Amino acid sequence: MIQYYLTATPVASIIFALTIGLSIYVFSKPELYGKWMLHPYTVYRDKSRWYLMLTSGLIHKDWMHLIFNMITFYYFGFGLEQIFVEISGPMGHLLFALLYIVSLILSDIPTVIQQKNNYHYHSLGASGAISAVLFSYILFNPKMMLGIFMIIPMPAYIFAFVYLAYCIWASKNSNDGINHDAHLFGALTGLVFTIIAHPWVIKHFIGQF
Template structure:
């Protein structure tokens, strides 16, 4: 049995996060730190921060969303592009990691004490790519209330921007926002006319 890319991503993130819970040196080696990226050229942190998480709740929520919506996006890409669709899906995940970190990279480049972890930026990208592909598909808010994806997305964007401006908690809201915006327009980079037409037809 061949596992899907989404399943393999979830397993890998889960394993690395689990070991980082036991080994703080591994956690600190992989976490996002703008100062070390900019001033010590540790560029790998732009990618590895997605594989470590703050706690079990953080990890489980990201894995659930990644698996649920990643499976849909992966299936859509493969269904439309065959094996090339797998490459498009992998690129969506990989590119979303540094792109979702751009704002914090610039904002905290001279702050050696700012750290961030988690796959939330990439997960947001995949979630919003799914919304682009199926804007009226239901998203269950708090796993209970069904909301059309496009309406959930609008609320998510507003909330992420508002909380990012407020800067009153320890959540990377700008990573969520930037990842979401990238994921939403990502299909247009693959085939602008095809996917713009697809999006319009959904309405």
């Protein structure tokens, strides 16, 4: 089974293993949070620390945070890489890697700009890139069933609108400590990247209805 994943979806396999491994490692070495978390105040003033937008996406706050993100990635990340490969051949692996890396960075840029003067603000987790993966997958399978909080079932295209609306509302009104901007801009990055890479996906999406 492991050999199959490494052969069929090597990029997703590496991301999955690396994120779980580094997150668990940091759980036991909390001093590394300060070195790897996104700190907009620092990134804005020292552009050489841009790498924090990547490292912060490879670590998580706690087990629940990690498990939720990795379950979502497992269900959609591996499948999305396979879709890309079916469409583009071996180049699909590279496209999937680019989607993930680009979405990690772009989903954090609005946060860096918004929180650039807030010294006490930190952020971590792969949620921006996970949102990109999910929304890219939805473009190919808009009528699959998803569930809010894994409980309330609805078609993926409706889930997408509900998700985006909630992210927009929460980014302005919520004080729950979650970086909703990263979720929003990650999802949008996933949509835009996929449309640029495969413009025909718009017609495919519409044709599903």
